[in-house]
Amino acid sequence: MDVNQHYLFQARQMQALSLAVHIPLVCFGIAFPVLVLFAEWRYLRTGDPLYLALARRWSRIMLALFAVGVVTGTILSFELGLLWPVWMQDFGNVFGLGFTLEGFSFFLEAIFIGIYAYGWDRLPARAHFLSGFPVAIAGVAGSLFVISVNGWMNHPSGFTLVDGRAADVHPWSALFANPMFWSEYVHMYFAAYIVCGFLLAGAYAWALLRGRRGRYERTALGISLAAASAAAPLQVIVGDWAARDVATYQPVKLAAMEGLATTTRGAAEHLLGWYNGHAVVWGVEIPRLLSLLAFHNPNAVVRGLNIVPLADQPPVNVVRFSFQTMVGIGTLLALLGLVYLYLRLRKRGLPRLVLWAVVAAGPLSVVALIAGWITTEVGRQPWIVYDVQRVSQAVTGASDIPVGYGTLSVVYLALAGIVFIILRRLARIPLPPEAVDPPEPASAAAVSSGGLRSRRLHPRRDGGVHGAGRRRLRRGAVDAAHRRPARRVRRTAGARPGQARDGAGLGGQPRLADLRARGLLDGVPGGIRLDHLHPRGAAADRRDRDHLPRCGLRAARGRGHLARRGEPARPLLGAHPVRARHGGRGDRRRPGPGR
Amino acid sequence: VLTPFALGTAVGAIAVGRVPVGNAAGNQLTSWLSPAPVLVGALAVAFSGYLAAVYLAADSVRYGEAALAAGFRRRALVAGVVSGGLALAGLLVMRGAGLNLTHGAALALVCVSGAAGLATLALCWASRFGLARLTAALAVAAVVVGWAAAQAPRLLPGMTVTQAAAGTSTLVALVIAVGCGLVVLVPSLALLYALFLRGRLDTPESHAAGAAPVAPPGETARPGTGAASTPIPGPGATAGMPGGAVRSTGVRDAGARLGAVPLSALALTGLVAGAGLLVFADAPWAHALGVAGLVLCAVTVFALTAMRPGD
Numbered sequence A: 001m002d003v004n005q006h007y008l009f010q011a012r013q014m015q016a017l018s019l020a021v022h023i024p025l026v027c028f029g030i031a032f033p034v035l036v037l038f039a040e041w042r043y044l045r046t047g048d049p050l051y052l053a054l055a056r057r058w059s060r061i062m063l064a065l066f067a068v069g070v071v072t073g074t075i076l077s078f079e080l081g082l083l084w085p086v087w088m089q090d091f092g093n094v095f096g097l098g099f100t101l102e103g104f105s106f107f108l109e110a111i112f113i114g115i116y117a118y119g120w121d122r123l124p125a126r127a128h129f130l131s132g133f134p135v136a137i138a139g140v141a142g143s144l145f146v147i148s149v150n151g152w153m154n155h156p157s158g159f160t161l162v163d164g165r166a167a168d169v170h171p172w173s174a175l176f177a178n179p180m181f182w183s184e185y186v187h188m189y190f191a192a193y194i195v196c197g198f199l200l201a202g203a204y205a206w207a208l209l210r211g212r213r214g215r216y217e218r219t220a221l222g223i224s225l226a227a228a229s230a231a232a233p234l235q236v237i238v239g240d241w242a243a244r245d246v247a248t249y250q251p252v253k254l255a256a257m258e259g260l261a262t263t264t265r266g267a268a269e270h271l272l273g274w275y276n277g278h279a280v281v282w283g284v285e286i287p288r289l290l291s292l293l294a295f296h297n298p299n300a301v302v303r304g305l306n307i308v309p310l311a312d313q314p315p316v317n318v319v320r321f322s323f324q325t326m327v328g329i330g331t332l333l334a335l336l337g338l339v340y341l342y343l344r345l346r347k348r349g350l351p352r353l354v355l356w357a358v359v360a361a362g363p364l365s366v367v368a369l370i371a372g373w374i375t376t377e378v379g380r381q382p383w384i385v386y387d388v389q390r391v392s393q394a395v396t397g398a399s400d401i402p403v404g405y406g407t408l409s410v411v412y413l414a415l416a417g418i419v420f421i422i423l424r425r426l427a428r429i430p431l432p433p434e435a436v437d438p439p440e441p442a443s444a445a446a447v448s449s450g451g452l453r454s455r456r457l458h459p460r461r462d463g464g465v466h467g468a469g470r471r472r473l474r475r476g477a478v479d480a481a482h483r484r485p486a487r488r489v490r491r492t493a494g495a496r497p498g499q500a501r502d503g504a505g506l507g508g509q510p511r512l513a514d515l516r517a518r519g520l521l522d523g524v525p526g527g528i529r530l531d532h533l534h535p536r537g538a539a540a541d542r543r544d545r546d547h548l549p550r551c552g553l554r555a556a557r558g559r560g561h562l563a564r565r566g567e568p569a570r571p572l573l574g575a576h577p578v579r580a581r582h583g584g585r586g587d588r589r590r591p592g593p594g595r
Numbered sequence B: 001v002l003t004p005f006a007l008g009t010a011v012g013a014i015a016v017g018r019v020p021v022g023n024a025a026g027n028q029l030t031s032w033l034s035p036a037p038v039l040v041g042a043l044a045v046a047f048s049g050y051l052a053a054v055y056l057a058a059d060s061v062r063y064g065e066a067a068l069a070a071g072f073r074r075r076a077l078v079a080g081v082v083s084g085g086l087a088l089a090g091l092l093v094m095r096g097a098g099l100n101l102t103h104g105a106a107l108a109l110v111c112v113s114g115a116a117g118l119a120t121l122a123l124c125w126a127s128r129f130g131l132a133r134l135t136a137a138l139a140v141a142a143v144v145v146g147w148a149a150a151q152a153p154r155l156l157p158g159m160t161v162t163q164a165a166a167g168t169s170t171l172v173a174l175v176i177a178v179g180c181g182l183v184v185l186v187p188s189l190a191l192l193y194a195l196f197l198r199g200r201l202d203t204p205e206s207h208a209a210g211a212a213p214v215a216p217p218g219e220t221a222r223p224g225t226g227a228a229s230t231p232i233p234g235p236g237a238t239a240g241m242p243g244g245a246v247r248s249t250g251v252r253d254a255g256a257r258l259g260a261v262p263l264s265a266l267a268l269t270g271l272v273a274g275a276g277l278l279v280f281a282d283a284p285w286a287h288a289l290g291v292a293g294l295v296l297c298a299v300t301v302f303a304l305t306a307m308r309p310g311d
Helices: A008-046 A049-083 A085-118 A125-154 A171-176 A179-209 A215-249 A251-258 A289-295 A316-345 A352-378 A401-428 A440-447 A467-482 A487-494 A497-502 A526-533 A538-547 A577-589 B002-015 B035-063 B066-097 B104-125 B129-151 B168-197 B205-211 B233-280 B284-306
Strands: A160-162 A165-167 A269-271 A284-286 A383-385 B154-156
Touching: A008 A049, A008 A125, A008 A179, A008 A215, A008 A352, A008 A401, A049 A085, A049 A215, A049 A401, A085 A125, A085 A165, A085 A171, A085 A383, A085 B168, A125 A171, A125 A179, A125 A383, A171 B168, A179 A215, A179 A352, A179 B284, A215 A251, A215 A289, A215 A316, A215 A352, A215 B233, A215 B284, A251 A316, A251 A352, A269 A289, A316 A352, A316 B284, B002 B035, B002 B129, B035 B066, B035 B104, B035 B129, B066 B104, B066 B129, B104 B129, B233 B284
Parallel strands: none
Antiparallel strands: A160 A165, A269 A284
C-alpha cells in the first residue's frame, strides 16, 4: 500500500544527497588507513624521516575526513529510519544485524583512529604502528556490513513474506550468503582505492605541476598513484563480475543500464545515445556485445525491460547515463593506471600530460563512484527491496520533508566549507625540515672542516667521517636531533634488536653506529645518511660528474621528466645544489623491498 | 545544549505516550513540545551539565589545575541542585501525564537516584571528585532505568516490547553480534581510557621533557666499543641499527633487484588466476579465490611500484 507522501521524490533526493556526500568519505575510510600504514611501515623499515612526515600528515587528513564521515554517516543512519520507516519496520529484522555490526566496527575505528592520530611521539613506535591496524580493518569491515544491507536490498533473501513483512528470518545468510553482495562489495572496495588514490595523487600532481617538486611531493604521489594504478585496471575485471551478477539477479536493472526494451537473443551493446522509450537512438551499436558481456555467449538471451510492466521499470536514461559514465571514466582510469605502471616500471619520468591526467582523474573518479551508485540505486527503482517493497510503500508519512531537505543542504554546504578550510590548513603546515632537506647544522659544521673532502668518504666502504670533522659533524647533527623529539626514532631502532647487535663495524673500521648522530638519523641506511651529512664537497662534485647521466641530477636536469622537451633545464628546488642533488640521489639509494 | 534537549523531549514524548504506533501518526510538533517532554528535555540538559562538571572537576584535579577544579566544583554543585529539582518536578509532571514513577521498581530506582545525587553533592562539597564521578553516573543511570521500569512492558501506546521485538533468530543473531562486538570493543575502550587516564595521549608539551634528553653518543661511547658498553640503554639499543643498515644496504639493493622478478611473477599469477576464476567460473568458492588472486595482484603491483627507489 502506498504511503500518502507528496514529497516522495524529495525524500529520494535527500537520501541520494546524503549518500553521495558520504560515499567518497567511505573510500577514504577503506583505503586511506592502509596507505598511511604503508608510509609508516616504510619509515620503520628505512628510518627515512620523509616517510614519517608523510604518515603523520596523512594521518591528520585521515582523522579530519573520518570526523566528517562520522557526521554524514550519522545523518545517513537517522535518515534510514526517518525517511523510510515502513522499510525499517517490515524488514529491519532482516538487515538490522548488518547495522549492528557496523556500529561496533565504527566504534572500533573511532577508538583506534584516535589512538593512532594522537599517539605519534607518545606511543612506542611498534605499538603506534599496530594501533593503525584496527583502523584499517574496521574501515573494511564497516563498509562490508553496510554494503551487505544494500546487497540484500538488491537481491533479497533469507526470509518469508507474511502480510508484507519479513518473518522466519535468517539474518546471517540473508546478508552474507548473498551472491549479489560480494561482487558489489569487492567492486566498492577496489573503487575505494581508486578514488582515494587518485584524489590524493591529483593533489600532489597539481603541486608538481605548480613547481613544488620536492621529494615529499614525489613520494606522496608515488604511493597514492601506485595504489590507484594497481586497483584501476583490475576494477575492469571486478566490474565484469558485478555486471554479470546484475544480469543474473536483476535483469530489469541490466536492461535499464543498456536501454534494452525487449528481450533479445544476441543483444547488441550501445555506446552513448539516448533511450526514447523503445530503443537506443543515436548511439554506436556493437552487435552481440551485450550478450557476450552479460552471459559470455554472443547468442545468449538478454531479458529486456518488457518483462515487467512500465510501472516497475526504472528511469532508463538516468540509469543508462550513470552506467556509461562510470564505465567510460573507469576505462580511462584503468588506462591511466596502466600508463603509470608502465612508466614506473620502466623507470621513466612522468610527462606533464600524465600529471594533468592524474589531476583530472581525482574528481573524475568521484564522478564515476557516484555514477556507479546511481546506477545501482536508481536501477533498483521503483523498489526499495527489489521485487518485494516499493519505495513509495516505505516512505514516511511526515509532511515536512522539504524542511529537512533544505536544512540538510545547508548543513552539507557548511560541512563542505569546513572540510575545505581544514584540508587547506593541514596542507599549509610546513613540513618538518628533515623531511625535505638534509639537516642544515650538520652540513654547516661539516663544510667548515676540510677533512670531509677526503676521497675515503664512500659511505658503504668505511662508514664515514674521521677526525675533527667527525666530531663537529656529530655535534651539529646532535643539535639537529634536538630540534625534534628523538623518542620515536629511538624506539624504531629498538624494535629491531637483532640488528642492533650483529651490525658490527666492517673490516676493523670504527663502527658507524658509534659515530653517527643520535636520534634524528637513527635507522637511516648508510648511503642516505652520509648523503645527509655530506657537504657539498669535492667528492660530491665528482660523484655528480661521474654519474650524471645515470642518476645524479636527474631532477635538476628536468628535461623529459617534468619539463617539456626542448625547454631549458629547470632546477627543481631553485638553485640549491644540495637539495637538488639530494632529491635525485637519496631516492636512488633508498633500499628496496627485498632485504 | 540542543542535542540533549532534543533527545530528552523525544524520550519524554515516548514516556507520556504521545508517540502513537504508525507511520507519522502523531502530531509532529505537539507530541514533543508539550510540558512533560519539554521538562524531560530540560532535565537532560541539566543532567549533561551536571555530569560534565563533575567529570571535568575530576580531570582538573588530575591536571593539577586547582582554580579550574574549584570552578567546576561550584558548577557541579549548582547543576546537581538544578537537576535534582527538575527531577522532582518531573516526577509530579510525569505522574500527571501518565507515567507513574512512584511505585514498584521505578520507585526504588528513583530513590537510588536521589540517594546517589545527594551523595554526589556531598562528595563534590568535599572535593572528592573521583568517587563523585561514580555516584553522579549512578544517579543519572537510575533515572533512565527507572523510566524503563515505570513504562514496562509498554513501548508505545498500544504496543508492548514483546510485540515490537523481532523474531527469535534475529534476536539470537543480534545477541551474538553484540557479544562478539563487546569482546572487541571493551578491551579497545579499556585501552583508550588507560592511555588517556595515564596521560599517554596528553598534549606533547607534557612529554617534551621525557623525550628530549638524548645523550650524545660520542661523548659516552668511544669509537670501536660495542653497543653493549653504551651506558644508556635506550640509545644503546639503537646503536647497532645503522651499522646493520650499512651492512645490509647492498644486500637490500640486490634484494630489490632480485625481488622484482618473483614479485612480478606473483602479480601475474594473481592476475591470471583472479581474472580467470572471476570471468569464467561460476562457483562461489571460485569467485572467492578469484578475488584473492586480484587482491594479491594489486598488492604486489603496489609493492613493486610504491617501493621502487627513484621517483
